[in-house]
Amino acid sequence: MKKYIVPALVLTLGMVVVIGVYTFIVFGFGKIIPNKGLADQITVKGQKQYANIGQQFTLPQYFHGRPSVVNYNAAGSGASNKGPNNPEYLEMVQKRIDTLKMQNPTMTEVKIPVDLITASGSGLDPNISVQAAEFQIDRVAKARKITADKVKELIAQNSADENIIFFAPQKVNVLKLNASLDQLK
Incomplete structure (x- = not known):
């Protein structure tokens, strides 16, 4: 023993x-x-919000983030696990493309950034590429009745290069960008 x-x-x-x-x-x-x-917390309209968790914005005066398969529920992060040959996935992506074209009619000839039509692996990505933010400039500027240059300036102020990988593209935190839009007078 x-x-x-x-x-x-x-x-x-x-x-x-x-x-x-x-x-x-x-x-x-x-x-x-x-x-x-x-966690990265910011105060928006008197309430604390987590800037490191993706959140849904649907109003035209706000920048929209990456799509989420889990409806931005941090308790159940995950992906769809559907591949690029799956008919359901292709249909979902096509619906997203059609919605983006409808919401951003001035951008019909511009290539849609991939992060606006595909969800991240966790479904909670709080960031979009600078190109994805620039794709939405006209809609946000029109809805807020401000110039596109002012919106571009806010994107530049909220762009960050916090990637560990060198030469990775800059990203924009959607919540922080929308909060800075709300602070405009």
Whole structure:
């Protein structure tokens, strides 16, 4: 019996040490990165909102983010798992393209940025590319009765290059961009 208990206790203690060290390494890394491992919160209209979780905007005066298969529900993130040859997926993408063309009639000759018609792997991506934001300029400017140049300026102010990968495209946080639109007088 001693033959089995001693190795089991040694293995258990060894795993406690390994898992404990790993936990402290991850915790320590979380404390040195931006935001100290905490969520990115901003205040919008007096309420705290999470800027690192995608949110749905449907009104014409707001920029629209990436589509979400999980309806922006952070409790159940996920993708559709449908491939590019799946007829249901192709139909869903075509509906998104048709909707974008209807909402942005001045952009019919412009190539639609892929992040406006495809959902992210989590369904909660809070960012869009600068090109996706620029695609929506005319609609937002018209709905808010401001110049397209002013909207372009806000996109530039809210563009960030926070990617770990070098040469990755700049992105725009949709919630922060829409909050800055609401602050315009």
